[in-house]
Amino acid sequence: MSKSMSSKLLFRPVNLAPIPLVLLLACTLFGGAITPVHAADSLVPDGGFENGIAGWKVFIPEESKDKNCRFEIISDSPHSGTTCVRLQSDDFARFSIGLGLLPVQAGDRYRVSVWLKADAGAQVRANAPGFVIRLGLRQGDADAEGGHLFIAPGNRVTRSIPADPASVLPKQWTQLEAVIEIPPGVDAMGPSLFSWWTSGTILADDFSIEKVDATTPLTPVWTKGAP
Numbered sequence: 165m166s167k168s169m170s171s172k173l174l175f176r177p178v179n180l181a182p183i184p185l186v187l188l189l190a191c192t193l194f195g196g197a198i199t200p201v202h203a204a205d206s207l208v209p210d211g212g213f214e215n216g217i218a219g220w221k222v223f224i225p226e227e228s229k230d231k232n233c234r235f236e237i238i239s240d241s242p243h244s245g246t247t248c249v250r251l252q253s254d255d256f257a258r259f260s261i262g263l264g265l266l267p268v269q270a271g272d273r274y275r276v277s278v279w280l281k282a283d284a285g286a287q288v289r290a291n292a293p294g295f296v297i298r299l300g301l302r303q304g305d306a307d308a309e310g311g312h313l314f315i316a317p318g319n320r321v322t323r324s325i326p327a328d329p330a331s332v333l334p335k336q337w338t339q340l341e342a343v344i345e346i347p348p349g350v351d352a353m354g355p356s357l358f359s360w361w362t363s364g365t366i367l368a369d370d371f372s373i374e375k376v377d378a379t380t381p382l383t384p385v386w387t388k389g390a391p
């Protein structure tokens with residue numbers, strides 16, 4: 165076998181040698197694009213929305229099905245890279261884009277983060293947070309007892325229902341971030357980005373979920389009336 169044939173069959177090992185194995189694996193699994201090195205630690209394969217909508221599933225509850233809920237990848241002013249995702253609806257609606265289920269164990273801690281920006285014309289229904297990260301919690305084939313975890317603007321973590329709004333949705337790119345712990349009675353987690361009673365346009369980018377050490381401080385769970 166000639167040297168050039170050997171190089172082709174082995175995916176040009178000389179060129180790939182400096183790339184960490186985990187990144188190489190991520191590139192192989194998720195479409196071949198070179199992802200930023202920091203994304204290799206995230207459990208969200210393309211949280212930067214740089215490789216299209218493949219892998220993202222939309223969920224529209226019954227009450228919002230007639231609000232023209234939709235999402236697409238756009239290249240206008242992303243938070244990072246060249247593209248981000250745009251969530252839109254014609255009236256106040258709830259809908260989400262999400263990933264499949266990730267296996268988890270009670271006591272696992274994760275740092276969850278996304279960057280968010282609402283369009284100038286976006287409006288939020290009274291007393292609603294407008295946008296949340298929802299971590300759907302499952303055990304076996306059913307929703308876990310105690311409900312899902314939510315992270316709302318202001319980094320307000322709650323179980324079962326989203327927190328009250330901290331303020332209006334940000335019109336500049338703003339990070340939502342929290343460290344959460346998987347409660348007992350949960351064996352899988354389905355992450356999603358949720359427009360929660362917003363009408364108009366919300367942009368999101370750089371969604372990441374990273375497992376952290378059990379000693380990493382948790383974001384306090386928000387309770388009604390708390391700041």
Ligand SMILES: [Ca+2]
Pocket residue numbers: 211212213214242243244245246247248369370
């Ligand atoms: Ca991006």
